[in-house]
Ligand SMILES: Nc1ncnc2c1ncn2[C@@H]1O[C@H](COP(=O)(O)OP(=O)(O)OP(=O)(O)O)[C@@H](O)[C@H]1O
């Protein structure tokens with residue numbers, strides 16, 4: 339089993355997938371933009387060979403270089419778990435004539451408008467929306483759709499350039515901030531709670547399923563610095579309140595022609611109980627979500643993903659034991675972390691439920707909370723009871739404070 343894996347070193351969790359591939363017996367050929375000398379030994383030991391490319395963003399360039407590099411060698415799979423490379427991996431599969439999802443299928447997971455069109459064509463509920471390229475497009479679409487609306491890039495990530503707009507005036511203001519975005523989607527604003535639906539699929543059918551809840555909704559968490567965003571996996575997937583969302587997720591996978599591997603979907607539950615599709619990627623959720631799923635079941639999805647994509651088997655137990663909550667902290671003030679208040683008290687009282695405590699230590703420079711959800715570090719905890727897990731997460735969110743200056 340010979341695997342070309344794009345970006346084995348970055349984002350950091352890609353190193354875990356590389357390890358997983360090696361552990362299930364694959365020979366791994368890594369392709370990245372970092373010099374080979376800069377790769378950590380813990381990663382290098384799992385790579386059989388490595389190609390440095392000038393830019394991973396240059397799809398055609400990567401395809402040509404990898405094709406030339408592999409000449410005379412066998413390849414069985416070309417894989418990527420980073421959103422911005424899933425299409426490049428599909429191009430390479432087509433070039434090599436390999437099995438796996440086609441470019442067209444992957445586009446359904448990457449282009450937000452096409453995705454909604456395909457999901458809607460299967461009779462599933464999506465926000466009403468329009469693709470807009472110009473100011474005039476946007477004004478016309480807004481008149482047709484009616485407020486409140488969300489304006490966001492077609493190929494967005496991390497809630498960047500995403501705005502809720504409630505009036506013509508707000509639309510003009512948001513458009514003014516989006517001039518650098520080529521194509522946007524203007525869509526019906528869905529009021530309600532927001533969840534994920536994550537899977538590891540074999541032939542489009544989930545071998546593993548997860549649901550997590552965002553507290554609060556990402557758009558709110560991503561626009562208010564004082565909030566400590568919480569994401570909590572839901573242990574009990576059999577509860578009636580999740581049935582419609584789980585069903586929606588399964589239908590979406592069918593509608594988009596999912597193949598093997600991870601998916602990460604977001605969906606809304608309106609106060610009426612109606613569920614609405616948000617978006618989906620054919621890659622794992624970022625920001626430690628895979629770690630959270632691992633802590634939920636005490637398994638290693640990095641390795642199970644590898645087993646699925648290489649050998650078509652998922653062998654880990656899927657019994658869910660915990661609700662795993664991650665809390666991202668953002669320091670008050672700029673510059674370097676000077677003190678952390680409330681942490682030792684929390685650990686003394688509730689430390690038995692904490693599985694990771696990775697707040698930036700005193701002295702380190704703050705991260706840019708707009709650029710990375712992980713902000714100034716996180717605490718990951720778990721509990722078999724959902725309400726208790728949320729309560730503990732809320733204590734971390736409100737009673738542990740980091741200061742910077
Ligand atoms: N139609 C909508 N109605 C209500 N809220 C929305 C809608 N579309 C997006 N949002 C909010 O904006 C957030 C970001 O939108 P979306 O998930 O589509 O973009 P993204 O940038 O790919 O997000 P991320 O990478 O953070 O998952 C959503 O998580 C949700 O909170």
Ligand SMILES: [Mg+2]
Nearest residue numbers: 496497604617
């Ligand atoms: Mg999203």
